[in-house]
Amino acid sequence: MSTINAYAAKTKEADLEPYDIKRRELLPNDVKIEIEYCGVCHSDIHQVRNDWGNSKYPVVPGHEIIGRVTEVGKEVSNFKKGDLVGVGCMVDSCQECESCKQDLEQYCENGMVATYNGPDKHLGGHTFGGYSEMVVVREKFVLKIPENLDTKAVAPLLCAGITTWSPLRQWNVKKGDKVGVIGLGGLGHMGVKFASALGAHVVMVTTSESKIDDARKLGADEVLISKDEEQMKKHQGSFDFLLNTVPVGHDTNPYIGLLKRDATMVLVGAIDSVDLHGGGLIMGRKRVAGSLIGGIKETQEMLDFCGEHNIVSDIEMIDIQNINEAYERVIKSDVKYRFVIDMKSIKN
């Protein structure tokens, strides 16, 4: 076991502070990674503050990890020292259930092991995430990062990226489809980039007129201000697909009205109660579905697609010492569109 530097919240009320954690010695299938960058996800904040009621303290957040391999276990065949790699929201799963066999480890029927706050099978207690110097991860859960991309801007692809990519692929979004992306934050900005790269006619659906220019820069063909009833009426019943990235409970009914008959809205952010009227679904045979991150195979496909199409996140870099301020800004949606921590700063 190694003791390394990390940043953790020690109670629900506390700010993130320096904290020493343990990482396990390498098992035969393990990869040791020196962390270079770690993205800041809204769910880091939910976990630190126990918003979902399942946090275990100390919480070392971080599941958008980019780094270089420093050592590999003796049975590791896909990675070698020096490789540029990533780790997303999961570090293990049973590998035996129907979901795992179908490369859908995120729905592992025996429970996937989350990158932080998951049950640690090796050291006991719970797992610690990427706000730290180093991580040891089972090879199967390590991703190859295309070397041609801006490395630090790749970090958010591991959560915000795959969370939006997976439903777009699952529901077969294709050239010419009219696709709405609801909410322009960390997830939404990736949704716009991906839907646009897949050839869809992309409409950014946002409450805020201040986001029109940015949405267009990201690739949106149109911007629909959801508070404007006239505009909403104009787009009524016209969407093939809606990707709803709103991270909190909200009224979904105006969005259901935007869908065509038989069309689907996928929720990826709202782990919360939402308002829904049965009539909106019944009258047009419409659908609301959910989607959770994506499997490892699909995440690698997304990263390869990003390498080919030169897609990364729009980010703002911070040092770990500024993490508490960054959290406040995330809550106010005051970031374009994802904070990434330069993990070298942990040694400052």
Next chain:
Amino acid sequence: MSTINAYAAKTKEADLEPYDIKRRELLPNDVKIEIEYCGVCHSDIHQVRNDWGNSKYPVVPGHEIIGRVTEVGKEVSNFKKGDLVGVGCMVDSCQECESCKQDLEQYCENGMVATYNGPDKHLGGHTFGGYSEMVVVREKFVLKIPENLDTKAVAPLLCAGITTWSPLRQWNVKKGDKVGVIGLGGLGHMGVKFASALGAHVVMVTTSESKIDDARKLGADEVLISKDEEQMKKHQGSFDFLLNTVPVGHDTNPYIGLLKRDATMVLVGAIDSVDLHGGGLIMGRKRVAGSLIGGIKETQEMLDFCGEHNIVSDIEMIDIQNINEAYERVIKSDVKYRFVIDMKSIKN
């Protein structure tokens, strides 16, 4: 125009009473039908009492109509005098939009004409339903009724039947699937019969232990009492499909928990706000969809299937003079499972 006897509610507060209505003279594509039986649907009560805020008075309810053809327009080719026919929830649609072209007239983009309380294109005002002696309907919206079935028990197939049949077919329910039917009323009892006839392993999901025996008689392989937490836990994550026939707003979350990953619950009754937690959908990539009655082609397919498999509704016959008492009993779920009016009684 003919003036005929009907029963109508003249205000929101009024009981149903005798009332004279007009029917149009036959157009070239029209079929004139002497009504023998008319089913009593819960939505008749919603419309009579303006629960959905869109009622037009006087309301002559009734959209589960069975009768004999008495006369046909000169261009009618599929029906002749004496034929046993049915009329369901629609009497017209534009026939030109994408939905109509796909035999989904119920989702007509220009608005289908409901059998009652719809816009009457010919006489002006609104349409009048089947609580009457006679009806004139465009040929395209008239259905052939298999002569081998118990005629009066066929009436509810025109609404309760097709409303449950359509989602079972749309979502490809097949032999061996574990299918839950939520709620044992007019719709639910047909859902059990159809899912069973399609070869599914059918679980009746009900709040009430008093329904166990009846559910089994209808064809349910198991009965799950939804108020029993132990039983609900046992069935967690095990259903391929849920047909939710609950006719009012309710908490859908316990039912979402019953679905397998990627499985769907279809709402057919709740034209109302429902409680839904995004997390329940997200964590298993689950789906909630809606479904409205069915198209004319699909309704004919259902009737033919019923003819082959000898499926009809379980009914209780009433005279039209007892309709107000029947409404009170429907509201208390005190009917197994559908009232059907013997329309000869209108002449009493």
